[in-house]
Amino acid sequence: MIKDIYASITRPREIAAMLSFRKNSREIKLYKESLDELASQLSDRDFCYAALNKVSRSFAVVIQQLPEQLKDAVCLFYLILRALDTLEDDMRFTDDEKLPLLRRFHELIGDETWHKEGIGDTADYRDLLKHYPKVARAYNQLGKEYKQVIKDITQRMGQGMADFATRKVNSLEDYDEYCHYVAGLVGHGLSGLFSASGFESEQLKDQLQISNSMGLFLQKTNIIRDYHEDLYLGRSFWPSEVWKQYADHFDYFANAPTNPESLACLNHLVANALNHIPDCIQYMRLLQNKQVFRFCAIPQVMAMATLAEVYNNPKVFTGVVKIRKGLAARLMLHTQNMDEVIKSFRKFLRIIENKMNSNDPHTPEMQMQLKYIYQLLDKPELSADQSRVLSSQASQDSVKKMVEQEV
Numbered sequence: 001m002i003k004d005i006y007a008s009i010t011r012p013r014e015i016a017a018m019l020s021f022r023k024n025s026r027e028i029k030l031y032k033e034s035l036d037e038l039a040s041q042l043s044d045r046d047f048c049y050a051a052l053n054k055v056s057r058s059f060a061v062v063i064q065q066l067p068e069q070l071k072d073a074v075c076l077f078y079l080i081l082r083a084l085d086t087l088e089d090d091m092r093f094t095d096d097e098k099l100p101l102l103r104r105f106h107e108l109i110g111d112e113t114w115h116k117e118g119i120g121d122t123a124d125y126r127d128l129l130k131h132y133p134k135v136a137r138a139y140n141q142l143g144k145e146y147k148q149v150i151k152d153i154t155q156r157m158g159q160g161m162a163d164f165a166t167r168k169v170n171s172l173e174d175y176d177e178y179c180h181y182v183a184g185l186v187g188h189g190l191s192g193l194f195s196a197s198g199f200e201s202e203q204l205k206d207q208l209q210i211s212n213s214m215g216l217f218l219q220k221t222n223i224i225r226d227y228h229e230d231l232y233l234g235r236s237f238w239p240s241e242v243w244k245q246y247a248d249h250f251d252y253f254a255n256a257p258t259n260p261e262s263l264a265c266l267n268h269l270v271a272n273a274l275n276h277i278p279d280c281i282q283y284m285r286l287l288q289n290k291q292v293f294r295f296c297a298i299p300q301v302m303a304m305a306t307l308a309e310v311y312n313n314p315k316v317f318t319g320v321v322k323i324r325k326g327l328a329a330r331l332m333l334h335t336q337n338m339d340e341v342i343k344s345f346r347k348f349l350r351i352i353e354n355k356m357n358s359n360d361p362h363t364p365e366m367q368m369q370l371k372y373i374y375q376l377l378d379k380p381e382l383s384a385d386q387s388r389v390l391s392s393q394a395s396q397d398s399v400k401k402m403v404e405q406e407v
Contacts, residue, residue, distance in 0.1 A: 035127035054124040065294040073146040102162040106155035145196040153189035175239040183215035199289040213279030220273040221303040257317035301344040308348035
């Protein structure tokens, strides 16, 4: 906490936000014991919330924004997909064992006897899979309308993960497709859960394109930020169609972080992520329930802040770049409505604008891109034709094609 306060020492509002956030977060029960120990002490439902807090503290906080009738479904949706993701990430699995499991995991999510031991790269992930029957029992207590959404998304995500286990992210179309499977489908699922709950319009579940973009904006931000971590884990999600324009080898950027080619590649991918802003703004403007709105909007403004931080920043290639915790706390406390979302987006887009380098070949294109985004933020009635200027036709077509294939 002291380190975080020091990082915001010249920003008293951030320090106040951290203190307020810490006070408000006390309603989230924290456990010092491991999930393995807690499994025999807690009810199935309480174990699921303890697991949620262990595997994703930030998501555990954001989920507190949701109405009570929706929390359990979203909590279990997250844990089930986290279990699936843990199976995908464990490199000790052979493809012969892993791929069939990914493809049929949707059949196991309500199986109160199924579990896996020793799988996962952290103790919390291993404990989640070891005690998965508690998640399965809690899932079986959900309403039918929630269970169907979760099972459908889990099936589609498992299929996509299995497909990409033997494929690399080469083209921008691959990039969009991979992000669709691991994050865009989460957007589809959440829209389905929101509609099923009655807190949002029945038609929201049919907004597949903009739901997909909500996930892609977050996922691409994470992929850009995690270059260094992924490099040393021996994996890459940056599309080679992009990075090979600037280097012959993916580790070039880590060895030459301040070279113009490295920063141009980074900025190229930031510009690609910004393409999804029009859809994200459109989606958030459709939301009617204030609690659902905050749940969706907080990660979006966090991603926007992160993109501003990583843009033209050579530190991306040498470590993990994160926004200050004080800034994160302030965004979480003050993202209450669409006006505040627009204010935050404008602030971080201005930061990107001020960091632009005239020698970067993408700067003129980025300036035009930001011009249209500003118009979109200022004028909700911005035409569809103007909004489409922000996205490459190839990206639009690939996402549309994927969505049409799945429905």
